[in-house]
Amino acid sequence: MEFKDKQSIYLQIADFICEQILLAKWPPGGRISSVRDLAGELEVNPNTVMRTYEFLQSKDIVFNKRGIGYFAAENAVDLILIYRKERFLENELPEVFKTLYLLKIDISEFQSRYEHFLSKTDPSTH
Amino acid sequence: MEFKDKQSIYLQIADFICEQILLAKWPPGGRISSVRDLAGELEVNPNTVMRTYEFLQSKDIVFNKRGIGYFAAENAVDLILIYRKERFLENELPEVFKTLYLLKIDISEFQSRYEHFLSKTDPSTH
Amino acid sequence: MEFKDKQSIYLQIADFICEQILLAKWPPGGRISSVRDLAGELEVNPNTVMRTYEFLQSKDIVFNKRGIGYFAAENAVDLILIYRKERFLENELPEVFKTLYLLKIDISEFQSRYEHFLSKTDPSTH
C-alpha cells in the first residue's frame, strides 16, 4: 500500500480499514488483522497501526478483547457511514461546490466524469 | 476568519486571496493588502501572511514592488483557474467520486444539494 | 460475568472468589470449582483461571490436592480480610479521600449513598 503525503499514514490506514468493512471484505463482529500482521503487510511500524486501532476504537468502530485481538464492531458499517457522511457533507462537499462554482464547471461535466469513474470502478453497474 | 485544522493556515489564506481575485473583489494589477494589514484582519501572525505571499509569488499570481507592496498579476485570474482546475481534477475529484460511491450518494442528491448551495451563494442565477 | 478494562482479568476473578468465601458461599476447607468449570462459567480461557488459582495459592488462601482439585484454606477468611484490609487502607483509601476532596463531595453525601447501597445489597440490615 502506498501512502500520500498530505494526510498522516495512520489516518489513511483507518480509511483503508473502513473501506474493507464497508465493502464487506472484513465482516462486522469478526476479528481484524493483528497489529503486527497489518504492520508487516502495509510495511509500516506497528506503532503506526496501533495508533490507527486506537483511533477507530475511540469511534467505537473496532473493539478489543484482551490478549486476543481487535474486532470490527457489529454495527461498524452504520458507524462508518455516519462518520464519513458527516465528514463529507459538512466539510468536503461545501468545498467541492465552491470549487465547481468558482471554476465554472458545469454539473453535466461533473456527471459525465462520474459515470466514467463508475465504469472503471464497478463495471457491474453497466 | 476561521481556519480548519486539516490544512495549513498559510494555504487557506492563499485560497482566500485567490477567491477574492476570482470574484473580482481584488482587481488584477491592483495593490493587495499589506502583510501587516491582512495579518491584523485575519488575526494571524504576519509571518504566516508573508509565507502566503511568497507562495503566491512563486506561482506568479502576485508580485512584489520593493518598498511599495504586493500586487495581483495582470493575468492572475487565468493562472488561478489553471492552477485550481489542475488541483481539482487530479486530486480532489477522484476522492469525491470514491466517497460518493462508498456512501451510495446518488448523483441526483448531489445535484439538488448543489442547487441549494447556488441559491444561497449567488441569488442572481435565479 | 463482565470484566473491567482497567484491571487484569485474573485478579478480578481472584477478587470474585474471595468474595464468595467472605460471603460464606464457598465454605472454608471445601473444594472449589475446578479450573475448567469456572473457566466455562466465566467464559474465559482456562489458563486465566489457572493463573488466579496460582495467585491465591501463593497467598495461602487456596491449596491444591494433586489430582483432586483446589480447596479453600481453613483460615481463608482471616487471610482474605488481612490481605484486602491492607490493600484498602494503604492504596485505595487515600485515593478516595483525594477525590472526595477535589470534587468537593461532602461526607454526608457519601454517607447517604452508602446507606442506599446497603439497602440494595443487604436488606436484612433494615
Added chain:
Amino acid sequence: MEFKDKQSIYLQIADFICEQILLAKWPPGGRISSVRDLAGELEVNPNTVMRTYEFLQSKDIVFNKRGIGYFAAENAVDLILIYRKERFLENELPEVFKTLYLLKIDISEFQSRYEHFLSKTDPSTH
C-alpha cells in the same frame, strides 16, 4: 514527579494536569507547558506528554493553537469535574462501598480517617 506502576504514566500526567487546573494553579484559557518543557520537567519522553495532551484534547479539556502551544479550555474546570465525578460515582465508589461492606469497616471509622486526611491536606479548614 514519581509515577506508580499500576497506571500508565501518560494517564497519571493527565490526572496531574487536571489537578493543577482544578486547584487553579493553571488558569482556564491560559497556555499550559509545552510538550518539551513538561517532558523535561517530569523527566519523561516528549512522546509520553504528547499522548497525554492528545487524550485531554479528545475530552475537550485542552485545545491547541497551531505552532503556538496547548491551552486549557475556558470551561476546563467544569469538564474535569463532570469527567471525574462520573468516573468516581460509576466505577470507584461502588467498589469502595463493596469493600467497606465486606471488610465490615464502620462509616464512623471512615469518617475519622477522612478528617485526619483533611487536616493534613488542607489545614485552612481547621
Added chain:
DNA sequence: GTGGTCTAGACCACC
C-alpha cells in the same frame, strides 16, 4: 501469541 507503553531519536511543517 496478543496488545500496551515507553524511550530515543529523527524529520517535518508551521508560527
Added chain:
DNA sequence: GTGGTCTAGACCACA
C-alpha cells in the same frame, strides 16, 4: 520556537 508523525527497538502483562 511550537506540535505532529514515524521508526526502531525494548519490555511488560496478559490469554
